[in-house]
Amino acid sequence: MTEMNGPQTHADPAENRWSSPKLTRHLRKRQRAEGIFKWCGAAAIAFALSSLAFLLFSTVLSGAGAFVATEIQLDVDLTGAPFNQLAAPNDLAAPGRQAALDAEAATALLKEADYRSLVKDSLRALFPEAKGRKDKRALGTLVSRGAAGELEDAVLADRSLVGQTVSIWLPADDEIDLFRKSDGEGTERLGDQKVKWIDELESQGRLRSVLNMAFLTSGDSREPELAGIWGALVGSFWTLLVTLLIVLPLGLAAAIYLEEFAVKNRWTEIIEVNINNLAAVPSIVFGILGLAFFLGTLDLPRSAPLVGGLTLSLMTLPTIIITGRVSIQAVAPSIRQAALGIGASPLQVVAHHVLPVAMPGILTGTIIGMARALGETAPLLMIGMVAFVVDVPSGPTDAATALPVQIFLWSDSPERAFAEKTAGAILVLLAFLIVMNGSAVALRRRFEKRGS
């Protein structure tokens, strides 16, 4: 109260009014509101960041294993049945047509060999105590089912191996791989016998961890240790290429026409509203449209990146048109007037002055639209890009799948080892998305610097 009385005794009535308890309370209230708002904002950001960190951390944790594979060293005896028929490797190198024919025959012969039993035999040689049928079968599952194929490839690639016992690293089964990565968890699942074998292999130095080249370079497979993302990546590449080739010219032309040439009337207004609405249509609807039109009416090949790209371009087009129009609108009208005032035709105004200034914005929008298309799954499911495709597609009309669809497929697989492949593929997809969005930001920065 004394404080309140204090200023009243002074002659200045204004000071009196501003320091009155009512206004002081009001001021405090405003300050408090501001403080609460700031605190809430900071808390929201902190929550978002920690969620993101947790997501990234858990994905990296479970996905890192996908880039590492276990291999078993086996001593394979290549002196047996088909190999001894083959002439000494030196003769194969002889020049001339005869030699070429021989080489062909030799290849056919090498392909006939039973590599599966060769692998099995070498395993049995390592563990002669495995006698029973059950034990023998269990022994055979230590290596991957693709091991025989790898052995064949190695022999075909290097004929000098023929005729001797070679020591070769072959992919281990996914269960072994998982067991080693999980530090001894899952003993019950493998069985004591297998665990014993693994320990023995380990102590002999016959197990090693290597960079999983199969994951990075091969197509899909039913065997987790052989499955790779390369096929899906190439499929995504073809799909996005088709999308980009359609979306950029079409979207740009539509944006320029609507913004610079179209008469503003009721019709263009309706078109504008509809483009905005199309941008909000769920992507699966575009998938159904693609299914009905591209596959049904036009009879284009099923599961092909061509159709995937066409469908995704339908989905991306509205976004590109909208960002393109916004970028074009943002170009200062004074530049247009200057060009018109000097006698440039409307097309020259656009090509020489509006587009160069609007281009960074248009490109940023395009890259973000493409990033969205890269992560899109639903429409691709509708047009059959969800098939199990082993071969890496060599063009836009080959059957293919895309990266997010591959993730979806793997996440649905019963084999436990596909869990880490799923996370690994998610990491690759995230890396691509980060690179694309980062390049959008970098592009904008560069153009902004140049423009000012």
Next chain:
Amino acid sequence: MSTAEIESTSDPADPSGTGQTEKAKESSRLRMSAKGVDVHYGETHAIKDVNLDILEGEVTALIGPSGCGKSTFLRCFNRMNDTIPSCRVTGEITLDGGDIYSPSLDVVQLRARVGMVFQKPNPFPKSIYDNVAYGPRIHGVASSRAEFDEIVERSLVRAGLWEEVKDRLISPATALSGGQQQRLCIARAIAVEPEVILMDEPCSALDPIATAKIEELIFELRDRFAIAIVTHNMQQAARVSQRTAFFHLGTLVEYGATDEIFTNPRETKTSDYITGRYG
């Protein structure tokens, strides 16, 4: 203000031909002429039945309070109003006797013959050289590099900018000062050798020194081009122009020799505006 401005006020007024206007002589110098021009923006009647001539070797100033339609009227002369969808122009405007609103006339070519300088300096975000060379390039006036070099130099010299920028022709035009940018815009307009130059408040965004330079430039350009200038600044109109048109609420109130309008206006509205009673 400075002595240069006082000179330019007295200089053009006395010896120029405005005082001794012979009918024949005037018609030979007639470049553009507006007869009964009306402009509508949708429902708004912006310009009401205006008759005005633009003569070669003279500066015609359009003055009047804000919103009186002087800029709108100026923009009729190179059909810049075409870009506004709701704008409708009726009446007759001729350039060297030919109707500029006739369907057979190409508006792109018209704008090469009738250049324009805008209120705010608006150089293209390109190099100084490219700014000046742009007009000749799109109109196909020059073809070889040497021709372009010559046009660029001549235009910049005429615009009084050459000495300041000759060493940095490839640097961006947006890095120039406001006054330099406006002189660059004038250089850009005269590079295509127009017959008429329209200036829409060319100095309103500039400081007094830059303004004085532009005014000097207008005074020099007057010999080669017919110039029409819209200005808010009555002293400027008095300094640079030989003829003045006073607009009020879309009508042309008074039109005549500048010294007469400023010293002995016929209409009370004009004298009220000039003496600062309103506007």
